[in-house]
Amino acid sequence: MAKFRDIINYFHPYWKLSVFSITASSIYEIIDLVVPYAIGQILNILSGQPLDIPLQQAIASISSFINYPVNKLLSLGVLLGLIFVVTVVRAPTQPWLTAWFHWDIAIRARRDKFQIAIEKILTLPLEFYDENNPGRIAGRIARGVTNHTWTYPEIAGQLIPKLIRVLGIFVFILLIEWRIALLYLISFVIILGFGLKELQRIIKQESRLDKYSENTESRNSELITNIKTVKAFATEAREMKRQNQRLVRELKVLDYRIHKGYVKLITWQKTVIQFCVFAILALTLVATVNGKISLGHFVMTLTLSSMAYAELEPISNLAEVFARRYSSMLRFHEFLQEPTGSDSASLLEAEESSYKFTGKLELARVSFGYDANRQVLQDINLLIEPYQTVALVGRSGSGKSTLVKLLLRYFEPQEGQILIDGQDIRTLDVGKYRRRLAIVHQEVDVFNGTILDNLTYGRPSASFEQVQEACRIARVDEVVAALPQGYYTIVGERGVRLSGGQRQRLGIARALLVEPDILIFDEATSSLDYESERSIQLAMRSLQGTCTTIIIAHRLSTVREADKIVVLDRGRVVEVGSHEELLRHEGIYYRLHSLQETGELLS
Numbered sequence: 001m002a003k004f005r006d007i008i009n010y011f012h013p014y015w016k017l018s019v020f021s022i023t024a025s026s027i028y029e030i031i032d033l034v035v036p037y038a039i040g041q042i043l044n045i046l047s048g049q050p051l052d053i054p055l056q057q058a059i060a061s062i063s064s065f066i067n068y069p070v071n072k073l074l075s076l077g078v079l080l081g082l083i084f085v086v087t088v089v090r091a092p093t094q095p096w097l098t099a100w101f102h103w104d105i106a107i108r109a110r111r112d113k114f115q116i117a118i119e120k121i122l123t124l125p126l127e128f129y130d131e132n133n134p135g136r137i138a139g140r141i142a143r144g145v146t147n148h149t150w151t152y153p154e155i156a157g158q159l160i161p162k163l164i165r166v167l168g169i170f171v172f173i174l175l176i177e178w179r180i181a182l183l184y185l186i187s188f189v190i191i192l193g194f195g196l197k198e199l200q201r202i203i204k205q206e207s208r209l210d211k212y213s214e215n216t217e218s219r220n221s222e223l224i225t226n227i228k229t230v231k232a233f234a235t236e237a238r239e240m241k242r243q244n245q246r247l248v249r250e251l252k253v254l255d256y257r258i259h260k261g262y263v264k265l266i267t268w269q270k271t272v273i274q275f276c277v278f279a280i281l282a283l284t285l286v287a288t289v290n291g292k293i294s295l296g297h298f299v300m301t302l303t304l305s306s307m308a309y310a311e312l313e314p315i316s317n318l319a320e321v322f323a324r325r326y327s328s329m330l331r332f333h334e335f336l337q338e339p340t341g342s343d344s345a346s347l348l349e350a351e352e353s354s355y356k357f358t359g360k361l362e363l364a365r366v367s368f369g370y371d372a373n374r375q376v377l378q379d380i381n382l383l384i385e386p387y388q389t390v391a392l393v394g395r396s397g398s399g400k401s402t403l404v405k406l407l408l409r410y411f412e413p414q415e416g417q418i419l420i421d422g423q424d425i426r427t428l429d430v431g432k433y434r435r436r437l438a439i440v441h442q443e444v445d446v447f448n449g450t451i452l453d454n455l456t457y458g459r460p461s462a463s464f465e466q467v468q469e470a471c472r473i474a475r476v477d478e479v480v481a482a483l484p485q486g487y488y489t490i491v492g493e494r495g496v497r498l499s500g501g502q503r504q505r506l507g508i509a510r511a512l513l514v515e516p517d518i519l520i521f522d523e524a525t526s527s528l529d530y531e532s533e534r535s536i537q538l539a540m541r542s543l544q545g546t547c548t549t550i551i552i553a554h555r556l557s558t559v560r561e562a563d564k565i566v567v568l569d570r571g572r573v574v575e576v577g578s579h580e581e582l583l584r585h586e587g588i589y590y591r592l593h594s595l596q597e598t599g600e601l602l603s
């Protein structure tokens with residue numbers, strides 16, 4: 001659970017600068033109080049009343065220093081000079097010692113935390129992405145970072161200095177008349193205390209609202225990703241209705257609970273403030289009439305107390321804005337506190353791996369389940385010799401892709417071990433290990449960039465000749481030849497759209513370029529026509545003896561030439577052998593094969 005402390009720690013690297021700039025801002029707020037004080041003293045001079053003793057002493061010292069007699073003119077000159085220094089002279093220094101640093105800290109912290117968030121994105125385990133959709137994650141990061149960035153200058157540059165000013169005013173008034181100071185103190189404790197209580201309520205509602213907003217954003221993101229399905233089933237109206245219901249739910253919390261609560265708070269505050277201003281006026285007037293305070297002090301007290309009460313509204317506004325952002329900031333910290341996956345490669349590692357394997361794989365008594373109650377793979381024993389081509393086949397949900405995920409170390413088996421060249425893969429550096437493997441999925445991800453960038457994604461140092469060779473084998477050369485700028489054509493989000501089959505070919509070439517020790521095809525040719533698939537298969541033969549190949553395919557024609565076909569059923573290896581051997585065995589493989597050949601189900 002994230003806490004308030006995490007929000008403070010967000011800016012921790014800049015704490016020295018922060019203390020300096022907050023102190024500077026607070027000093028400026030206090031210096032401001034000199035103006036009403038000086039005006040009060042000027043009024044005393046003009047009305048023939050005595051100046052405050054410390055001021056008299058200061059003027060006497062100046063008089064002896066400049067060798068000029070103490071008189072009305074000198075006193076007025078000193079006070080005017082004081083006002084000049086605290087208003088005109090300080091003006092050009094203030095923004096540089098305050099606003100500059102507040103924003104500088106906020107902007108630097110923004111960069112730091114975005115970096116950490118990106119690191120988090122890259123290192124979170126895959127399960128996290130199974131459970132949270134991109135819209136939810138992106139929204140949480142963006143809101144969290146933006147809210148921290150905006151909040152810092154408001155708190156450091158305004159809220160804290162304003163509170164210090166209010167405290168300074170209290171001290172000033174206390175020096176003049178303690179009874180007025182007491183009223184001032186009581187009123188502030190009541191107003192701020194009640195305000196804080198109300199803010200706690202607002203924070204609770206904001207946290208609710210934040211969750212609601214995340215749900216709406218998450219669904220928006222799903223709608224964008226799945227828009228084809230929405231359109232195909234013509235469910236636009238239903239989706240619109242659902243999102244509208246969510247928006248109404250948000251509106252109710254926002255308008256009736258948060259906004260209304262805030263307006264109530266302001267109404268109450270304004271009434272109490274006006275009452276206090278009036279009470280202070282009456283008290284101060286009585287004290288002046290009774291001769292307890294001078295005319296100058298009367299004016300000063302009224303001016304100062306008005307200044308203090310005038311600060312209450314901005315203080316409340318700032319506190320309310322902070323309360324509104326509080327829960328989204330906490331949720332950002334909760335995201336940062338998500339445990340990093342053990343499957344993550346180091347972010348500091350070099351591009352090339354120093355490992356080299358023959359590609360011999362051994363799975364010994366491997367069992368695995370995504371959750372403890374349900375085993376997806378059970379007691380798998382399998383030996384894959386170097387440079388063999390092994391096919392994994394079986395019904396949907398039998399555990400083929402899961403087995404590949406274990407090979408890639410996205411997950412770790414709960415029992416048993418996986419060995420590569422005799423070494424348990426858990427003992428290897430995950431990044432270096434994974435760089436010796438390459439996988440082509442059914443859905444090939446295309447990044448926004450040139451086709452060449454996409455091809456060399458796994459190996460940016462590949463030469464152009466190597467790229468061309470991989471493209472020849474994967475038959476990407478035909479695709480490239482038809483593109484307007486060849487290898488330099490922009491593809492992906494803002495470029496040319498590639499068909500499913502073209503993407504798969506690109507994925508195959510990208511994997512081949514890595515020159516892996518183990519090459520995995522997870523339904524990697526399912527979108528290709530038979531002719532393209534066959535020609536890729538023939539070209540791939542030239543790779544025999546360079547890497548171990550694991551193929552997952554439902555189309556059994558794809559796997560018949562494999563050295564070994566492994567049939568999985570409900571998470572267990574039930575048959576192993578060559579195509580001919582398995583047909584002779586007349587087991588599951590035989591039935592699947594007959595079904596694909598004849599379209600008939602065998603009993």
Ligand SMILES: Nc1ncnc2c1ncn2[C@@H]1O[C@H](COP(=O)(O)OP(=O)(O)OP(=O)(O)O)[C@@H](O)[C@H]1O
Nearest residue numbers: 130370371376394395396397398399400401402403
């Ligand atoms: N991330 C996950 N979390 C929980 N269960 C999962 C996850 N991925 C897969 N499963 C479950 O594990 C089982 C095996 O899935 P897997 O994807 O390995 O099967 P498969 O043989 O590759 O299927 P297909 O041929 O349809 O791709 C299925 O029952 C599936 O529901």
